[in-house]
Amino acid sequence: MSASTQSAKPPFWRNVNVLRVLAQIGAVAGVVALLWWLINNLLTGLDEQGIPFGLGFWDDPAGFTVRDSSFERTQPIWELIVFVGVKNTLASAVVGITIAVVLGILIGVARLSDNWIVKKLAALYVETFRNIPPLVIIIFVGSALFVNNARLNAFTAGSEPNLFKIPGSDSNFMILSRSRLGFPSFANDGNTGLFWIIMLVALAAAVGVWVWRTRYNVETGQPHHRVAYSFVTLLVIGVVAFVALGGPLRWSWPAVSESGRLIEGGLTTNDGYVALTLALGLYTASHIAEIIRGSILAVHRGQSEAANALALSGFQRYRFVILPQAFRIAIPSIINQFLNLTKNTSLAVVVAYPDVTQAIRTAIGNGQPATQLILALMLVYLTFSLLTSLVLNIVNRRFQVVGR
Numbered sequence: 001m002s003a004s005t006q007s008a009k010p011p012f013w014r015n016v017n018v019l020r021v022l023a024q025i026g027a028v029a030g031v032v033a034l035l036w037w038l039i040n041n042l043l044t045g046l047d048e049q050g051i052p053f054g055l056g057f058w059d060d061p062a063g064f065t066v067r068d069s070s071f072e073r074t075q076p077i078w079e080l081i082v083f084v085g086v087k088n089t090l091a092s093a094v095v096g097i098t099i100a101v102v103l104g105i106l107i108g109v110a111r112l113s114d115n116w117i118v119k120k121l122a123a124l125y126v127e128t129f130r131n132i133p134p135l136v137i138i139i140f141v142g143s144a145l146f147v148n149n150a151r152l153n154a155f156t157a158g159s160e161p162n163l164f165k166i167p168g169s170d171s172n173f174m175i176l177s178r179s180r181l182g183f184p185s186f187a188n189d190g191n192t193g194l195f196w197i198i199m200l201v202a203l204a205a206a207v208g209v210w211v212w213r214t215r216y217n218v219e220t221g222q223p224h225h226r227v228a229y230s231f232v233t234l235l236v237i238g239v240v241a242f243v244a245l246g247g248p249l250r251w252s253w254p255a256v257s258e259s260g261r262l263i264e265g266g267l268t269t270n271d272g273y274v275a276l277t278l279a280l281g282l283y284t285a286s287h288i289a290e291i292i293r294g295s296i297l298a299v300h301r302g303q304s305e306a307a308n309a310l311a312l313s314g315f316q317r318y319r320f321v322i323l324p325q326a327f328r329i330a331i332p333s334i335i336n337q338f339l340n341l342t343k344n345t346s347l348a349v350v351v352a353y354p355d356v357t358q359a360i361r362t363a364i365g366n367g368q369p370a371t372q373l374i375l376a377l378m379l380v381y382l383t384f385s386l387l388t389s390l391v392l393n394i395v396n397r398r399f400q401v402v403g404r
Contacts, residue, residue, distance in 0.1 A: 046371065055372060063366050066354045068180065068270050077363060077373075085356030086380060092277045092355060093342040093384070099281025100341060101334075104288025109318060111293045122289070129286035134344050137283050142275030142351045146178045155179045157260040171253040175263055178271060182254025185267035195241055195248040202237035206230040272353030276345065284341045291333045295326035328399050335392040342384050356380050 012018045046053050058078045065073050071084050110122035129137065146152065154177060155161045161177030175182035210230045217224035242248065254266030299322055307317040348355040354362075360377050364370045 042371065051369065051371070053369075053371065057368055057372070060368070062363060064362060066359065066362075067272075067352065068268065069354065077368060080359050080363060081356060081376065081380070084354055085359035088273070088348075088353065088359075089342075089345050089355040089357075089380075089384070092273060092280070092345045092348070092353070096277045096280040096284065096341050096345070097338055099278065100284035100288055100337065103281065103285035105292055105323075107285060107289035108292025108296065111289060112296060126286045126289050129283050130290070132283075134280060134283045135347050135350060138276055138279040138347055139350055141279040141282075142271060145275060145278075146271035149178065152176055152178045155261070160260070161256065163256075166253075172255060172266075173253075175254045175256065175266075180263055180271070181269050181274065182263040182265075183267045183269075184254065185252050186249045187252035187265070189248055189250045191245040191248040195245050198241040199238060202234050202241070205237065206234040209233045270353070272348065272351040275351045276348045276353050276355075280341050280344055280347075283344075284337050287337050287340075288334060291330050291337070292326065295330035295333075296322055298329050299325045331392065331396045331399065335389060335396070338388055338392065339385050342388060343381060346381075 009015070043053060059076045061074045062071070062077055062080045063073050065071060066080070066084050069084055071080060107122050107125055110118050111126065113119045113122070151162075153159050153161050161175050161180070163172050164174040164176070165171065166173050172182065173184065207230070210226045213224040213226035213229050216222065217226075252265045254263050254268065256262075257264045303321050303325065304317060307321040312320065345355050346357040349358050349361065352358070357377060360373045364373055
């Protein structure tokens with residue numbers, strides 16, 4: 001073969017590397033052109049209608065109050081979005097995800113039970129909830145638990161809510177009504193900031209103990225008991241700090257206000273939050289249950305046979321052998337369910353819960369610029385999704401099996 005033949009290169013229109021670069025440049029240029037066209041179309045339309053596209057309205061007073069919130073009508077728009085909307089959305093998403101994960105794991109395991117009744121009941125749950133739109137479930141839960149619940153009283157000046165008192169005391173353990181709920185909680189009573197700083201240090205110490213006991217188990221083969229060790233560490237430091245600071249926290253019991261319209265003290269929530277969070281938790285659990293079931297079936301049968309050979313009980317087989325491997329398979333799919341649940345909190349409008357969508361919707365109805373606020377709403381959900389994906393992808397990489 002001659003030297004001229006070896007050095008000959010194909011023309012650039014037949015070079016795969018060149019074509020790949022050109023294709024990527026073309027794709028980026030297409031996206032940029034599409035975005036430019038959309039933005040230009042939006043700005044032109046706003047200009048023709050005489051609508052300004054400024055951001056100076058962020059400090060304007062909202063002009064309205066929010067249900068069951070200390071938000072004042074004189075506070076600016078950005079505080080409405082951050083301290084009311086985002087906070088309420090986050091509160092519903094975190095609790096809803098917790099409900100969905102716990103319930104989804106139990107239902108997923110029950111789907112593979114040897115007990116015929118348990119297996120069929122789990123299948124009935126999954127097929128029922130995953131085939132009904134979440135909006136309908138939210139409306140049903142809100143109606144069944146609160147609006148049409150004849151066992152609960154209305155919470156008005158002329159109607160006292162259902163009060164559940166502590167025996168031998170005038171304090172209320174729980175307040176229930178068709179619109180508001182109250183539960184006991186902790187209240188600050190001096191030196192609270194220092195106490196919580198110490199508790200953060202205690203939490204870091206508990207994590208350190210967890211790591212130490214895990215390494216001890218790996219190196220020696222002895223039981224790690226890391227949960228007990230970490231809990232005792234956290235408890236001991238917390239009790240010592242509580243006593244040393246003279247009791248920085250106290251119990252706060254819920255009570256009906258003098259006006260008879262509000263709950264004072266304790267932890268207060270409303271029917272909209274409970275209906276939204278519970279309904280989304282139930283709906284998402286049906287999807288997570290199927291993910292867990294499929295992940296368990298994906299674990300090699302030999303793992304169960306080996307666990308049976310070691311005379312492990314059914315609980316031990318799932319706890320130490322099956323579920324740890326199934327979770328590694330399930331995490332990527334469960335991430336999508338977390339994102340879906342977070343975005344579905346925008347359905348809170350049907351139960352009058354002031355999440356970020358409802359807050360911005362109310363602001364637009366009160367004359368604030370719609371375009372800028374809709375863009376802000378999109379940015380909020382995008383931030384939620386990206387942060388959730390970032391955290392769970394880190395967890396996913398941590399637990400994935402490393403190939404050899």
